[in-house]
Amino acid sequence: MEWILLNIGVLVLLVFGSAFFSSSETALTAASKARMLTLANQGFKRAIVVNRLRGRMEQVIGTILLGNACVNSFIAILSAQVFAVYLGDAGAVYAGIVATIIIFVLGEVLPKTFAINHADRSALTLAPLVLALVRLTSPITHVTQIICSGLLRLFGVKVISEPGSEERLEELRGAIALHAGADEEIREAGQMLHSILDLEDVPVSDIMVHRRNMTLIDADQPIEQLVAEVLQSPHTRLPLYRGEADNIIGVLHAKALLRAVQANQWKLEGLDIVSLAASPWFIPDQTNLLAQLEAFRSRREHFALVVDEYGALMGIVTLEDILEEIVGDISDEHDVTVAGVSPQPDGSLEMDGTVTLRDLNREYAWRLPDEEASTIAGLVLHEAQQIPSPGQRFAFHGFRFEILERQRNQLTRIKVTPPLDAMPAKPAKSQEKREGRQNA
Incomplete structure (x- = not known):
């Protein structure tokens, strides 16, 4: 009788072991990467352990599968011994049925369901014990990984330990789409995040102001007419040309003109407009928006002239144009609205x-x-x-x-x-x- 009770007690412990391995696998897989990273950055030791385990998931999965296989095998063996005492040879059949039900319900479905509904908490709770088991079984799992990798390569399957940048970007896009809902604020935030990810794929030619819509100032015209055109324009920066439109000699800032007029005692005579203009900055039309945004930041400029491969002027692009690709239209009282x-x-x-x-x-x-x-x-x-x-x-x-x-x-x-x-x-x-x- 004592032997039977001992076997039943061991069976109960084995069922808990099966539940532990099943819940550990689900919890470590389903736990939020973003939350674990945040907690780890805050110095939470268990989150650091979770991230360490997720960085070596092949070994973790090997340990969990090894443990689960051993536990489930012992459950089947002990169940057969217990049932054989009372049912004889037929006990093995009943033991197999009962063991399958117990493993399926208590060892798999129940712990996995709990873990997936409390993934973060379960991962933080179970991670230290899983790490200890991973270290304990590392010789076995290491050999197993070598054998499995060799077999996969034998069949032409490439083994990738870390996803590439493209896979990471797609995962990030998927995460953004996953959290996009009907709420307008969340939807707009998702659109902005998608736009940020797209910056590297969009050339400045897609968002530039085309040359036919540009306001250009002829530097050779009378000073009075030139100042009048600047004042009539709603724009702050205006390209200056000489002779033909492609011959841009500078970019005039309206504030620089105003300062010069003030310094000249509000008189226009004698003003050298060309000397007030900043040197033009020409960029290729295939420059992507991310590179151009970085260039704007490094040069501390807001305005660039876009040229094609032959050096012909195509249009202009500003820092505001790129920001609008992320956040949408930025309107101010000087914007010229054309119903498109x-x-x-x-x-x-x-x-x-x-x-x-x-x-x-x-x-x-x-x-x-x-x-x-x-x-x-x-x-x-x-x-x-x-x-x-x-x-x-x-x-x-x-x-x-x-x-x-x-x-x-x-x-x-x-x-x-x-x-x-x-x-x-x-x-x-x-x-x-x-x-x-x-x-x-």
Whole structure:
């Protein structure tokens, strides 16, 4: 009788052992990486242990599987011995059924369910004991890893110990999407985080103010007319050119002009405007936004002129333009607002061809591809493989496009009808505000 009670007591301990290994695996896998990192940075020792274990998960999993296999095997053996005393040879069958139920319910489902619902707390509680077991079984698990890695390589499977930067970025994007909800504040925060991750993939040519929308000042005109143009402009920084528009000789700051006029006793005669201008800063049109943001910070400048591979002026980009890619439109009392998108009663939108796809996708949560084109007109040209005439209609990517206006070879006005599930629920912001803005 004492022998039976001893076996039952050992069985109970083994079931607890099975529950421990099962819950440890789930807790360490499901625990929040961000919270563990925060606690570790605050000096919480158990969080440091959790992070250490997660850095060697192959060895941890090996230890847990080894322990679970041993415990479950002993549960089956002892159960068979206990049942054999009362049921004889048939006891092995009943022992197998009972052991399976006990292991499944008490050793797997119950502890895993608890651990996944209290992952952080469970991981912090169990981590020290798991670390001790990992150290104890390290010779066995190390040999096991060598054998498994060899077999995988034999079948052409590449073993990766650490994910690459691309995988980490995708994981970060997934984490942002996972926490995006219906709450407007959370949705906007998620959009900003996605925009930050996209900075490296977007060239300045996608967000620059095109040269046709730039305000340029002729440095050779009379001083009175030049000052009048500066005062009439809503922009703070204005490029100066001489002879032709591509010959930019400097960038005039309105405040520098005001100081010079004051120093000249509010007289315009004798002012050398060119000497007041800062040297122009030219950047390639394929510079990505992240690199340009870093360049703005290192040079402590807010304004750059964009040129193509032949050195021809294409437009300008400012620090504010890049910040708007992250936080959305930044309006001030001097912004020139040009209505780029006009919602229609039937749910369609009439827009200028220069409206960017990134603005539309961000404003209306659309997914129009922007790999081959940066504007809505460019997308239509790319998909249609021709220069359409007014009145022509196209359908692609689930949207319908109607050409409303065309000037020479440029599509200037387009009507876009989105799918029913992508109809805009609010008026569009001015998507061309960026094109009318040059001040930093």
